Amino acid sequence: MLLKLQNRKVGNMLRNFWLALTGAYCSVVSYHALADNEQKVQWHGFVAQGAIDADGSNFVNDDESASLALTELGINASYQLTNDIRLAGQATYLNGGNRYPDGFSLDYFLVDWSVFSNEKWQTNLYIGRIKNYHWLYSATRDVPMTRPSIILPQSVYFDATRNLSIGGDGAALTAKYFSDSYGDFDFNISSSESDISSEQSRILLGPKSQGKLKHNKDLQTSIYWQPDMSSWRFGLALTDADFSYLSGDFSGFLDGTIGLKRYYFNGEYHGEKWTFSYELLQETMEINGLLSKNFTRKPTGQGGFAQVEYLYNSDVKILARAEHYYADRKDKTGTKLNQISGGTIPQHFGYQHEFVVGTTVDLATNLQLQLEHHWIKGTARLTPVVIPNSEVNDDEYWQLAAIQFVYWF
Amino acid sequence: MFCMSMPALGSQLIAHKEVAEQELTVAQLKRIYSMRQTRWGDNTPIVLFVLPSQHQDHKTFAHQTLKILPYKLERIWNKSTFSGLGVAPIVVNSPEEMLKAVAKTPGALGYMQEISRNEQVNVIKITK
Numbered sequence: 001m002l003l004k005l006q007n008r009k010v011g012n013m014l015r016n017f018w019l020a021l022t023g024a025y026c027s028v029v030s031y032h033a034l035a036d037n038e039q040k041v042q043w044h045g046f047v048a049q050g051a052i053d054a055d056g057s058n059f060v061n062d063d064e065s066a067s068l069a070l071t072e073l074g075i076n077a078s079y080q081l082t083n084d085i086r087l088a089g090q091a092t093y094l095n096g097g098n099r100y101p102d103g104f105s106l107d108y109f110l111v112d113w114s115v116f117s118n119e120k121w122q123t124n125l126y127i128g129r130i131k132n133y134h135w136l137y138s139a140t141r142d143v144p145m146t147r148p149s150i151i152l153p154q155s156v157y158f159d160a161t162r163n164l165s166i167g168g169d170g171a172a173l174t175a176k177y178f179s180d181s182y183g184d185f186d187f188n189i190s191s192s193e194s195d196i197s198s199e200q201s202r203i204l205l206g207p208k209s210q211g212k213l214k215h216n217k218d219l220q221t222s223i224y225w226q227p228d229m230s231s232w233r234f235g236l237a238l239t240d241a242d243f244s245y246l247s248g249d250f251s252g253f254l255d256g257t258i259g260l261k262r263y264y265f266n267g268e269y270h271g272e273k274w275t276f277s278y279e280l281l282q283e284t285m286e287i288n289g290l291l292s293k294n295f296t297r298k299p300t301g302q303g304g305f306a307q308v309e310y311l312y313n314s315d316v317k318i319l320a321r322a323e324h325y326y327a328d329r330k331d332k333t334g335t336k337l338n339q340i341s342g343g344t345i346p347q348h349f350g351y352q353h354e355f356v357v358g359t360t361v362d363l364a365t366n367l368q369l370q371l372e373h374h375w376i377k378g379t380a381r382l383t384p385v386v387i388p389n390s391e392v393n394d395d396e397y398w399q400l401a402a403i404q405f406v407y408w409f
Numbered sequence: 410m411f412c413m414s415m416p417a418l419g420s421q422l423i424a425h426k427e428v429a430e431q432e433l434t435v436a437q438l439k440r441i442y443s444m445r446q447t448r449w450g451d452n453t454p455i456v457l458f459v460l461p462s463q464h465q466d467h468k469t470f471a472h473q474t475l476k477i478l479p480y481k482l483e484r485i486w487n488k489s490t491f492s493g494l495g496v497a498p499i500v501v502n503s504p505e506e507m508l509k510a511v512a513k514t515p516g517a518l519g520y521m522q523e524i525s526r527n528e529q530v531n532v533i534k535i536t537k
Binding site (some may be wrong): 042046076078080083084086089090110112114117119122124130131133139140143145146174179184258261269272296311314317362365378392406408 | 440445446447450452453454461462463465478479480481484487488489490492493495496497499
């Protein structure tokens with residue numbers, strides 16, 4: 001019976017998505033036909049399906065079995081309304097198992113106003129549902145062919161907090177500046193609020209979360225610099241967000257607030273055959289309330305990754321990446337965490353270190369195969385975050401393997 | 410291996426007749442094709458046309474003129490297109506289609522391996 005209900009639910013979901021895609025396709029194609037001569041409309045999309053197996057953790061599912069919960073679909077359109085105004089939107093369907101809530105969403109839907117441009121400056125204002133344009137991969141973290149790997153480094157791109165950092169409803173101002181002497185600069189600032197689903201709350205807080213987590217305030221800013229004639233590009237970013245939790249009647253948590261401040265420093269080197277990139281993060285998560293009226297905790301986590309991509313030939317790229325993350329920089333072994341939890345939370349929830357190898361093969365134009373394997377020590381980047389699941393995630397060492405086919409147009 | 414398969418010919422830039430620019434520096438071209446400059450001097454949007462990534466003329470243009478590998482260009486375009494930040498270049502299938510598309514689209518910019526004096530498009534000089 002349960003299986004039948006699940007099948008019906010999946011069937012409805014697929015049918016709804018097909019209708020949504022068909023509707024989007026038809027409307028886009030009709031616009032396309034109307035404006036074909038002026039090339040004002042463009043539409044693109046991607047379809048990705050893979051298989052993933054996390055052995056020794058609940059990263060994908062609780063029974064640790066191999067899973068097909070690695071689906072990413074999207075369709076977007078862009079329409080140049082006037083010389084200065086453009087409309088753009090993208091709808092997605094995602095299924096990542098335990099990593100984040102599955103389903104359809106409006107990824108972005110915005111008005112792009114070209115505020116000012118000359119031979120040195122290009123300034124745009126984006127209003128509507130915007131993305132996070134501040135980290136190396138944040139703007140397209142769900143778009144497989146733009147990522148270096150299937151699973152982004154969790155030290156920085158923690159899936160559990162993705163909805164808190166993926167973007168939201170608000171505005172972004174971007175300015176690109178070119179200096180003959182110093183090179184290219186990017187200045188970005190944005191503010192937006194995202195709607196946090198009850199499933200996202202449970203992923204973050206734990207299964208006893210029956211209340212409403214609300215995104216109250218958000219300010220994000222970044223600056224990038226590529227020195228003149230250099231293959232290096234450096235970036236600095238700051239994000240500051242506040243959340244409040246209103247407990248429901250049956251919630252296992254009390255009212256409370258969460259403040260999340262993150263600082264990033266990143267760099268990329270683009271050689272002919274080699275690409276080297278790194279991104280370092282320091283984040284402070286201040287929790288007040290939730291567990292008891294006067295509960296307060298303010299750990300500062302630190303982490304980051306360094307990776308190399310090697311172009312073996314024009315169709316094959318090879319990736320190697322190392323990353324580290326400490327949930328509390330003053331407790332890198334997790335000893336204090338274990339003590340304050342009365343021994344219920346193992347020390348390995350205090351850190352997560354990872355080594356990844358992978359490859360990307362271009363099978364044909366716009367058709368790609370990605371493969372990767374992760375060796376991981378520690379569970380600090382597993383969910384839930386506030387009350388960790390130490391029963392399922394009792395292994396300090398675990399592994400992850402994934403394969404994914406991607407087609408885009 | 411990639412370089413050895415390249416013919417020695419250089420690419421030439423073509424633009425719509427109404428585009429006022431008569432020359433572009435290599436640095437400007439890089440900014441245009443990496444989507445950092447999306448407007449002409451008179452503030453009209455630049456409409457980019459490219460050949461498919463696997464096309465030999467595209468590889469030649471990317472490698473010899475822009476000095477950016479085709480897959481890196483594609484990554485830049487995809488990031489912009491799939492985040493809502495910008496508009497991807499329009500892919501045409503052949504040099505003949507490129508010439509026709511650039512000739513009929515205001516603000517268009519494209520490239521060809523060989524083009525003699527042409528009344529349909531503006532041939533732009535590439536300077537250092």
